[in-house]
Amino acid sequence: MKLSSAFLISFYYTVSALPTETFMDRYFGPLLNSNNNQAQIQGHLQHPFARYDPDNDGVQFHDAQVNIPSPDYVSDLGPDNMPEFAGVDGFAHLPIYQCFGLDPDAIKPSFDVAIVGAPFDTGVSYRGGARFGPKGIRSGSRRMGKFGSYSAFHNGFNPYDDWAKVVDCGDAPMTPFDNRIALNQLYRAHRAIHNLTVTNTSKAKELNTTTAPRIITLGGDHTITFSALRSAYEIHGPLAVVHFDSHIDTWDPQVLGGNISTYAHLNHGTFLHFAHEKGYLLDGHNIHVGLRAPYIRRKKDVEHDKECGFAKLSARDIDRIGVAAMARKIKEHVGDAKVYITFDIDVIDPAYAPGTGTTEPGGFSTREILTLLDELQGINLIGADVVEVAPAFDTNGDITVTAAAQVIDSFLQLMIMN
Ligand SMILES: [Mn+2]
Known part of the structure; x- marks a missing residue:
């Protein structure tokens, strides 16, 4: 033989x-x-x-x-x-710009939309690890770019190859040792970007925004949204906040952390209480989407959430009324106000997004949430974030970080496709 x-x-x-x-x-x-x-x-x-x-x-x-x-x-x-799997990871192979930390006399960069990482997780109450979120989400975005995008498949539109110049500004440096310093670092990085001028000024004015670039932040635990909202509020005024999350995050600081020390008042479960207190939220236009986590104090948590000015759509509404009806309600609620979407990845079911700190069963499938975001077309989205992505709890198959990257693809579509 x-x-x-x-x-x-x-x-x-x-x-x-x-x-x-x-x-x-x-x-x-x-x-x-x-x-x-x-x-x-x-x-x-x-x-x-x-x-x-x-x-x-x-x-x-x-x-x-x-x-x-x-x-x-x-x-x-x-x-x-570059093949999709190669290269130094900017989000979706976007060019990496130095947008803050520049010398005062340096030439100012110009772009329409900035991706910014917020590597921070010292404001969490349960599992940590979201400081690696920006790296994870960029890694999950490698099959997106000029050569193709998910919105291109569904809507014939590629946000990386249209009128807007989209860049990755890298991460804001955020110290892991003092939350007060870290959150201020992120605020100043956002402010530096908001003080720049967009590339396409006529399009920016047509969209009823200022000529400040719009920012999408990669979290980071949910506390980082406080700094992002502060800078956006200073440019745009009070904002209609659409809050995708399992949790209300309007907890009274005395109930969540503040009974320990004053320093502990501001954390990933209380930042919306403070956003309300500071006047960043546009009265009557804010809404939670996907709620299902247990309350700490059944009656008082609900009362305090109302005081902070939020309407609610729960995770069970996915089955009760469906995602199209949920999208309609969100659009009615925000009207033509300037909208900020803050998206906690734990709003997606842990079956589809286990890579996060505080998983809650019974959420959206990845497909449902992407359809819902598509249906929001027409809102005036001036800023957004995806937070609480903790890659250490993801699967080897990267299901959480690829879902997070697709959510950002949808944000870009909402910002640019008009
Ligand atoms: Mn949250």
Whole structure:
């Protein structure tokens, strides 16, 4: 048996390779030979996946020829030819800009929408780990970019390749040792971005916003939303906040943390109490979506939440009225006010988004939440965030970070598709 297969192999080799050219010569010759200085320069190599030819029966080697540029030609080695899984991770392969921390006399950057990371998790009451959220979400966004996006599939629109210049500003430095300093660092980073001017000023005015760039923040635990709201409020005035979350996050600070010390008053379960107290919320236009977590004090939590000015849609409303009706109610509630969406990833069911600090069973599927966000088309979205993504609790399959990245894709669609 061994003898005969060895015979067959040697026979085949002898017959097929007898002409002067070997398989290696035929397919790899231009790469292996030293005379490729003479190879023709063909502008740039195609995207690696562009070899699929739908006019033929699948993937083809078109022929043995491959265009190898001359050894010193490098124009094809830029980010445009990067495979989806490679590269230094800006969100969705966006260019990485230095947007804050600039010298006073440095040339100011200009863009329409900024992605900013807020690596912070010292405001949590349960499992930590959201300080790695920005890194995780960027990693989960690698299959999005100019070459394709999820909104492109559903709505024929690619937010990375339209009128808006979208950039990744990297992370705001946030110290893990003092929440007061950390939250102020994030506020100043946002303020520095809001003080810049958008690239497309006419479009910004048409959309009834200021000429300040809009910001999408990658959390970070939910406390970071307080700093984001503060800076957005200073530019836009009071905001209609759409709060996707399992939890109310309007807890009275005396009930959640504040009984320990004054320092502990502001945390990921009380920031909306403070947003209300500071006047950042536009009265009568704020709404929670997806609530289902236990109250700490049944009656008083509900009363205090009302005092903070929130309407409610619970997770059970997904089955009771459906996501389309939920979207209609949200749109009615915010009207034509300037809207800020703060999105706690724990609003999605732990089956689809386990990578978070405080999981609560019985939430949205990823598909349901993306459909709901699509249905919000037409709101005036001036800022947004996705928070509480803790990659250490995600699966090996990255289901939480890819869901978080798609939610941001939907935010960009709401901001840019008009
Ligand atoms: Mn929350």
